Amino acid sequence: MTAEIYIISGFLGAGKTTLIRKLIGEAFQNSNVALIENDFGDISVDAALMKDTNIEIREMNSGCICCSISGDFVNSVRDLLEKFCPDKIIIEPSGVGKLSDIYKYCLDRRIRELAKVKAKISVVDVRYCKKYLDNFGEFFQDQIENADTVLLSRTNEYPDKIEGASELINNLNTKAPILSKAWNDIQFDELMPSSRRRPDYKALGGCRVSKHKHEHKHSADEIFDTITIRTKRTFTYEELTKFIEEIYMRYGEKILRIKGILRSTDGNLNLQYVPGDMNITACSTTGDMLCIIGHGLNRQDIISVFNGGL
């Protein structure tokens, strides 16, 4: 049986993992699901956090699928298909991955023999659509142009941003439905490509190939910095908050994403930061990892704030 591949794309912190959890817990509840996590950095915080779902997970770190590890990616998917025989494979590319590239690798014969891309979904945070398009267009634009469906996040909190974001997205992709309603109200079928709305879709065997450039102008690691910290120290909530506040003071919105699992005296803490939002919650996964992604970051400075400032 041919396995279905679902690519869940979107910029850093847009809500990809949140959507994947929803799919695993709801629509895919009775399926044999495997997940490929590709974090941009040396560690996969997402893969560690997703272990509580008990599905088969493969991590692909140290770069993004589309830049440095494409061969590994094809081998890894093939291996997963042969050994685990999943009904569904969910791929979460790094937030700075290009959807067109990941899709292209999924068309490799070794994958195509056993699996077919069913949907390419891009999640877009309504708050930052314009900003990320202006500043990181090469990556962000590709994720929108190549999506079958665009799912907006944070629409409940920022309803006034929906119209502007939808207009920008529609300028880039006139075919993908743009979903802006609360995620709890979205039916699985709405996320799937609609052949009726895509005349070119069927003609290409169910998959729309982007006609534009596949060559890289820039690789993600030329544009984005990633800093990985491993530590077995224990922290308090206040210490982690202080760290975030301090590096925000120094780097502002040059910090695009922080995520990690760290030990505290009461258990483990899951730290999630996207510009404008910080969440520190208790979690069951034991961790000792923190990943900071941005641009124009000074690695030594950030590490010294982390070590010295706490």
Ligand SMILES: Nc1nc2c(ncn2[C@@H]2O[C@H](COP(=O)(O)OP(=O)(O)OP(=O)(O)O)[C@@H](O)[C@H]2O)c(=O)[nH]1
């Ligand atoms: N309030 C709110 N928070 C959200 C929403 N979507 C995601 N989040 C939170 O934003 C943070 C990042 O969400 P993720 O789902 O991890 O985002 P991601 O796209 O997987 O992030 P990366 O893998 O780092 O690129 C988490 O703390 C989520 O709980 C939303 O619609 N509303």
